Amino acid sequence: MPESATRELSFAQAVREALAEEMRRDSRVCIIGEDVAEAGTPFKVLSGLVEEFGSERVVDTPISEAGFTGVGVGAAMTGLRPVVDIMFGDFITLTMDQMVNQAAKIHYMSGGHWKVPMVMRTTLGATRRSAAQHSQSLHAWFSHVPGLKVVLPSTPYDAKGLLKTAIRDENPVVFFEDKMMYKLKGPVPDDDYTIPLGVADVKRPGDDITLVATSSMVQIALGAADLLANEGISAEVVDPRTTWPLDEKTLIASAKKTSRVIVLDEGYGRYGVTAELAAVIAEGAFYDLDAPVKRMGAMHVPIPFSPPLEDVTVPTEQTVSEAARQMCNKG
Amino acid sequence: MTMAAPQFEAGADTAVQRDKWIHMYRQMVSIRLFEEQVNELYTRALMPGLAHLYSGEEAVAVGICEALRIDDYITSTHRGHGHCLAKGASPDRMFAELLGKEAGYCRGKGGSMHIADPATGNLGANAIVGGSVGIATGAAFAAKKLGTDRVAVCFFGEGALGQGSLYEVMNLAQLWKLPVIYVCENNLYNEYTHYTETTAGDVLSRATAFGIEAASVNGQDVRAVYGIASPFVERARRGEGPGFLQCNTYRYTGHHVGDINREYYRSKTEEQLWKAERDPINFFSDWLLAQGHAEASLLKEIQEDIRARMEAAVKFAIESPYPSVDEVEKHVYA
Numbered sequence: 001m002p003e004s005a006t007r008e009l010s011f012a013q014a015v016r017e018a019l020a021e022e023m024r025r026d027s028r029v030c031i032i033g034e035d036v037a038e039a040g041t042p043f044k045v046l047s048g049l050v051e052e053f054g055s056e057r058v059v060d061t062p063i064s065e066a067g068f069t070g071v072g073v074g075a076a077m078t079g080l081r082p083v084v085d086i087m088f089g090d091f092i093t094l095t096m097d098q099m100v101n102q103a104a105k106i107h108y109m110s111g112g113h114w115k116v117p118m119v120m121r122t123t124l125g126a127t128r129r130s131a132a133q134h135s136q137s138l139h140a141w142f143s144h145v146p147g148l149k150v151v152l153p154s155t156p157y158d159a160k161g162l163l164k165t166a167i168r169d170e171n172p173v174v175f176f177e178d179k180m181m182y183k184l185k186g187p188v189p190d191d192d193y194t195i196p197l198g199v200a201d202v203k204r205p206g207d208d209i210t211l212v213a214t215s216s217m218v219q220i221a222l223g224a225a226d227l228l229a230n231e232g233i234s235a236e237v238v239d240p241r242t243t244w245p246l247d248e249k250t251l252i253a254s255a256k257k258t259s260r261v262i263v264l265d266e267g268y269g270r271y272g273v274t275a276e277l278a279a280v281i282a283e284g285a286f287y288d289l290d291a292p293v294k295r296m297g298a299m300h301v302p303i304p305f306s307p308p309l310e311d312v313t314v315p316t317e318q319t320v321s322e323a324a325r326q327m328c329n330k331g
Numbered sequence: 332m333t334m335a336a337p338q339f340e341a342g343a344d345t346a347v348q349r350d351k352w353i354h355m356y357r358q359m360v361s362i363r364l365f366e367e368q369v370n371e372l373y374t375r376a377l378m379p380g381l382a383h384l385y386s387g388e389e390a391v392a393v394g395i396c397e398a399l400r401i402d403d404y405i406t407s408t409h410r411g412h413g414h415c416l417a418k419g420a421s422p423d424r425m426f427a428e429l430l431g432k433e434a435g436y437c438r439g440k441g442g443s444m445h446i447a448d449p450a451t452g453n454l455g456a457n458a459i460v461g462g463s464v465g466i467a468t469g470a471a472f473a474a475k476k477l478g479t480d481r482v483a484v485c486f487f488g489e490g491a492l493g494q495g496s497l498y499e500v501m502n503l504a505q506l507w508k509l510p511v512i513y514v515c516e517n518n519l520y521n522e523y524t525h526y527t528e529t530t531a532g533d534v535l536s537r538a539t540a541f542g543i544e545a546a547s548v549n550g551q552d553v554r555a556v557y558g559i560a561s562p563f564v565e566r567a568r569r570g571e572g573p574g575f576l577q578c579n580t581y582r583y584t585g586h587h588v589g590d591i592n593r594e595y596y597r598s599k600t601e602e603q604l605w606k607a608e609r610d611p612i613n614f615f616s617d618w619l620l621a622q623g624h625a626e627a628s629l630l631k632e633i634q635e636d637i638r639a640r641m642e643a644a645v646k647f648a649i650e651s652p653y654p655s656v657d658e659v660e661k662h663v664y665a
Contacts, residue, residue, distance in 0.1 A: 030476065056476065062506070067499025070465010074483075075473040077454060077466065078404065097496075101459050102466060110447035110455055111438035112662040146663050170665035 007190060012045045012182040014156035015121075018163035019046070019083065021192060023053050026081060029167055030057040032068050033085025041087060043123075043182050065094035069120065073103045073172075076118035081167060086122035088134045089176060092141070095120070103172040104147030116172045119163070123179040124152075125216045125266060126303045126314050135303035135310075137215070137266040140273045142174045143243040149173040149197055150243045154218035156186040158241060161195030169197065178216035178266075198245030202254070206236030209260040209324050212251055212277055213239060216314075217264035217296075223317035224324060233328050243273055251277065252284035259290040260327050264315055269297035291327050296320060349624050355397055355553055356619060357633055359389040359612050362413040364634075364641045365422055369412065369429065369443075372645065373588045378429055380442050385413035387583035390611035391516050392417035394556025395484055395576075398564045404452045404470040404483040406463035409444045410516075410582070411456030414486050419451035422641055426648035433654040434647070440654075440662065452481075461487055461494030464513070468500040471511035475570070482510045482567045489577075490521035492530055492537065501573070505541045510567035512560070512574045513538065516550065518582040523596045538575030550578030551611045554618070581605040 009017065023029045031049065033041075037060045040047035050058040061068040065086060072084040086092055092099070103116045124137035143150045151166055151173060153159035159177065166173040203218060204225050213221035218239045225235035238254045240247055255261045261281050265273040274295035281293050299313040366386045372378040385392065388410075396405070396417035407414040415425060420436065428435025429443050436446050447455035454470060457463040467485030474481040491497055492515065504511050521529050538545040544566070548559045556578055563574035583606060585593050619625040 028477075062499070062502055064499035064503065066496040067465060067468075067503055070496060070500060071469040071472050071503060072465075074406075074454065074466035074469020074471075075476070076469070078470040078473040079477050079479075080473045082469075097459060097462060098465055101462060102457075106447075106455060107665050108662045109437060109441040109445040111436065111440050112665070113437070113447055113449050114455065115665040117665075149664075 007188060008185045009156050009188040010182065011156045011159055011177070011184045012043060014160040014188045015045050015163060015177060016047070016049065017188070018160040020049060020052065022164055022167045023049070023057060028079060028081045029083065030059060030080055031083045031085060032059045032061055032072055034061055034063055034087055036060060036085050041085065043179060045182065046085070065091050066098055069095040069098040070102065072118050072120070073098055073106070073116055076116045076172070077106065077114050081117050083119045083121055083167065086120060089122045089124045089138050090133050090136045092122060092138055099142065099148065099172065099174070100145050104145045107171070108147060115170050117170045118172045119166045120172070120174045122174070122176060124176045125178040125180045126298065127310055128180060129305065129307060129310065131305040132302040137298060139174070139176045139243060140267045140271070143273060143276070147172065149245065151175045151197060152215040152241060152243060153177065154203070154213070154215050154239050154241070156184065156188045158195060158201070160188050161193050162197070162241065164192070165194045165197055168194070173197070176215060180216060181219070184219070195241070197242045198247055200238055200240045200247035200250035202236060202250070203239050204235070204237040206234040206258065208234045208258055208328055209262065210236045210238055210254040210258045211262050211264060211320065211324070212254070212281070213237060213264040214243070214266070214273060216266045220315055220317055220320055221264055224320035227317060227321040228324055231325070231330065233324060233330060235324060240277070246280070248280050248284060251281055255281045255285035256288040259288055261289070262294045262296060262320065262323055262327065264296045264320060266314055267297055268300055269295050270300055272297055294323060294327060296323060351397070352619060352624050353633075355393050355557070356615060356625070356630065357637065358393045358397070358417055359553060359615065360634055360637050361422070362389045362392065362416050363612060364637050365412055365416060365425070368426070368641050368645050370584070370588055372429070377649065379431060382443055382588040383410040383586065384582075384584045384588065385410055387605065387611070388516060388518060388550065388580045389413055390553035390556050390615070391514070391550045391578040391580050392486070394553045395514055395560045397557050398560035399482065399484060402452055403481050404454050404467065406454045406467040406483070406485050407446070407456035408463070408486055408488060409456065409458045410488065411444065411446060411486070415446045415448065415453055415456065418453050420446065420448050420453065422644035423647040426644050427651050430648050430651070431653060432648055432651040433658070434651040438654055438658065461491035461497050463487070464491070464494070464497045464500045468504050468509060468511050471504065471509035471573070472507065474510055475507070480568055482512065482564050484512045484514055486514050486516060488521070489515055489517040489519070489526045489530065489534070491515070492534065493521070498537070501538060501541050501543060501575070504573040505543050508570060508572040510570070510573070512563050512567060512576060515575065515577045516580055517577055518580050520582060520586070520597065522586045523590070523593070525596065534577050535575065543573050543575050545575040545577070547577040547579060550580030551609045551614055553611060553615050581609065
């Protein structure tokens with residue numbers, strides 16, 4: 001990280017700074033979504049942008065996710081670089097045809113003639129007491145579709161660098177932000193840095209076990225690693241940062257080094273991101289593993305409202321460290 | 332509907348306007364003969380996949396596209412060959428695409444239902460009913476933001492009236508005064524079901540409820556379609572907002588070429604009536620002859636010329652190579 005990184009920003013501020021810098025750099029970049037202008041979204045992530053860039057570039061829409069996502073696709077094909085804001089990740093269901101049948105396929109179906117340089121920003125993550133329709137982590141769905149790229153930043157630094165890259169990408173990119181992380185602070189350089197998509201980051205080096213973690217689960221994994229360190233277990237935390245493109249090499253290398261792997265992702269485990277990452281590691285590092293790869297993610301239930309119920313649906317530092325302990329035969 | 336048709340007839344005797352009529356005739360005949368070749372290719376099992384023919388609806392695509400500039404945008408449908416040709420696509424590369432050949436508009440990766448051509452503003456045909464309403468509206472959004480004065484036309488069948496996203500984008504287009512024209516080609520049938528069984532209420536009211544200018548037109552009369560499309564397009568280009576046109580037309584063949592036994596949803600008598608009395612090409616050629624814009628011999632020459640061109644285009648496509656298998660993973664990402 002460069003010298004200038006002494007400054008601390010929240011995750012939300014880092015996202016906003018990335019958008020502002022890209023909008024200053026490129027007049028084609030615009031924001032489209034519900035309550036993105038004066039309201040700055042319910043999470044206030046976009047506060048101040050309409051004041052600087054005007055309502056021509058920070059465009060409030062009706063509550064029509066399919067409609068304005070489609071507008072984003074068409075606008076991206078014809079010269080703009082829209083950042084489409086979907087307030088809650090649960091609402092991507094309403095945009096599925098536009099993303100899966102249109103955005104993802106247009107470049108391929110047209111034999112490379114048309115491009116869709118568009119970003120969809122949305123959220124994931126439970127434990128905000130928002131119940132079943134405002135708490136899901138559905139990024140696996142988009143990760144499944146050829147033609148889309150999927151970004152899962154886990155720190156303010158990564159959020160800024162990855163979002164700037166996503167906006168400059170020539171493809172549709174879906175950018176998932178953990179809504180519980182918006183207030184998390186971390187060092188963010190004020191210069192124009194970017195982070196390539198498809199490059200994992202070792203958030204903490206270790207020797208005994210690898211915790212592969214995405215988005216919201218990175219902080220959980222780092223917390224679990226602290227707990228484990230107290231007991232003499234050295235955990236490595238690897239953050240893929242993007243589910244597609246996927247940095248398979250770094251995951252496999254870490255698995256070979258530690259020989260034990262837990263994969264953590266807040267999406268549903270069944271047929272989910274953890275399943276894919278575990279398969280990649282099993283295929284690439286099978287003969288170096290001392291234990292089967294373990295998956296941890298959201299329980300296979302709709303997210304409940306009641307706090308004690310909701311809290312048990314997602315991995316915590318305690319459940320992760322316990323699983324790691326058992327895997328290292330120190331439980 | 333308040334807008335007057337353009338005063339095109341006033342100077343109809345000028346050579347320029349006569350040339351325009353003859354060009355429109357050529358375009359309609361091109362679509363008809365293109366689709367005859369498609370039918371032939373399909374029934375001879377030379378064409379993979381599905382073929383949804385545009386025959387009978389030629390006046391709609393031609394009347395609308397003649398009101399557009401080459402750099403205006405269109406989005407098309409699964410029944411899209413007519414739109415592509417009317418916007419200026421070349422038959423040889425279209426046939427190549429239909430046969431999955433590398434020389435096709437999409438290098439063979441799109442096929443009949445996905446022809447796209449940036450050079451003629453064709454954003455692509457779409458095989459999801461109503462799937463392109465957002466794209467066309469987005470192209471209009473970009474045109475407005477970038478100040479290019481381009482107009483986008485969204486072609487869709489009356490089946491798309493059942494898709495909710497159409498109403499979402501019409502609301503957006505009118506709120507933002509976007510230069511987009513929604514062209515509803517009402518050929519009476521949603522696949523195998525008469526549209527009155529699927530469509531409650533009135534069609535135009537769906538647009539006028541948003542305050543969008545709307546009109547219905549005889550889609551078998553290319554002059555009427557062109558006559559109503561022109562002021563809608565110019566109005567949109569001036570920044571005065573979107574339009575909605577219902578073009579009443581008829582699909583001569585089945586939903587696709589294989590839809591042969593279709594008497595359970597429409598009668599042969601009905602089909603014969605449309606072909607005998609409301610054929611868009613005959614209707615137009617009768618007028619051209621009556622007005623003295625063309626001699627019968629000229630029209631015959633045009634037909635023969637186009638037939639020869641279509642045969643050559645088919646030959647080109649048949650003789651063209653398939654893409655290399657290496658191509659399969661190209662263009663997933665830009």
